[in-house]
Amino acid sequence: MYKIIITLLLCCCATVYGAEVDNALLKKNLEAATIQIEVLKSQVDVMKSYQDKFLSTVYWSLGTVAALVVFLAGFNWFTNNRNAEKESSLHKEMISNELNNITNTLNNKFLDHLSENKVKQDAAIENLKNDLENLFARDLNNKLRPIDRDLKKIKRQLYESQYNEYMEKKYYSNALVVVCNLLDLSVDDYDFQSNTTDALAKVETTLKVAKENHHLNRIKPNTIAQITSSLIPFEDKHGIVIKRIHQQLSGIE
Template identity: 25%
Template sequence: MRYRQLLVFVVCLGVLLFASSVWAEAVDEKVEQKSRIEQLKQQNMLLQERIDVVREHQGRVLSTVQWALSILAIVAVLLLGYNWFSNKKIYERDKAAMNEEMERHKEQVDQRVKTHFEGEANRLNKEVSEVEQRLNGAVKQKVDETIADSIKKLEAKISRVEQNSNLRLVDVEFTLEWTDHERWVEKDVMANALTSATRMLEISFKANHDWYLDQALDVLEKDIDTLAEQKRNQPPESTDVSNLSVQLEKVPAEKRIVVDSIKEKLSRLRAGQKGS
């Protein structure tokens, strides 16, 4: 029993000791906290004083900066004004110098252009004169050629007209002689018919046409054949035969076969007449 009481007493005493130590620690901690709070308050007051000092210093600095900025702004405005004034003077001076330079350059360009155009005008005038001379020569040559060509055409036309007129005259003359020849053939006077045929041959040379020549040669050959067959006819005169021989020599070479045949028949006719 005593042992239990002693144990309880010891436990209670331990609890009291523990509680007292805890309370003492709590008191010490509270005192320490109060001390810390006091220190913090003092530090806060010091910081507040420092902040006030800093604020006052910053205010002074800001005021100084504002004054400095104002002075700088005034100086900048003055510098800008001076710069603008100086630039304006320089611009006006440069503008005047550029105007003078442009005027001189313009005068030089005008002089060069004037000289160039005068040279070009002289060259063009010279070329125009040469072209005019060439054109005049070409036109004159063309006119001369045109006139000469017109004259040639006119001469050719006149020649054709003359040829046609001559051909018509020859045709009339040839037709009349042929009619006369046919009249002598109808009368059976072959010597006179041969004379008419010889005249037809002469007329055919004037026509310069193969048809008349062929007709005349054909008539001559037929007349000689008729004279050779009809010996009772009067023989042709020697002058007519000689004239016929002369006319036959004028016949072109391409008709030589017919001419040789006529000459051979004429020779036989003359030989037969001499034999009779």
């Protein structure tokens, strides 16, 4: 019985001692845990500060990157805008130069065409003018021919009257001058042959009568030169008569 009681006492003591030991251990464990918690808190605080610094660095970097992106986007837009303005200006200049070249080419072609047309028009006007002048000249000649013929007829009658008067007065030199006028009048006469033959006959007759009356030396040298000149247009058709006249003239000293 005593053994049992002693055993129980020992158990109780052991239990109490064990409880005290456990309490002491538990207290030490609690202190250690508290210390670890404090350490962990300090570590957490340190990590939190590191995290805050890291986040601030990240935010700053993101802000810097965003600013760079905005700056680059703005610079790219500004550059593109300037390039677009330059390209637009270059395109406008190219278009303006091309339009100027086309305008100059068209103007030159128009001026050349206008010049060619002007030359053709001037030539056509000149031809028309010449045709009209020729037409008017022919018409005028046709209208004036009878008048000219009548005038020549009147002149011839006047010259023949003067010739007869000079022959009566024995002014043989003056009579020969009048005969030269008759010859000159016969060059363009419608009745060329008969009037020319009559005038040449008057020259021969005048020289012959002057020789018979010994008046050859009174014929002036300029009259002889005028006779020689007036005979030239008729040498082909009246060569024999003109040769006789030259023989008569050669006898004048």
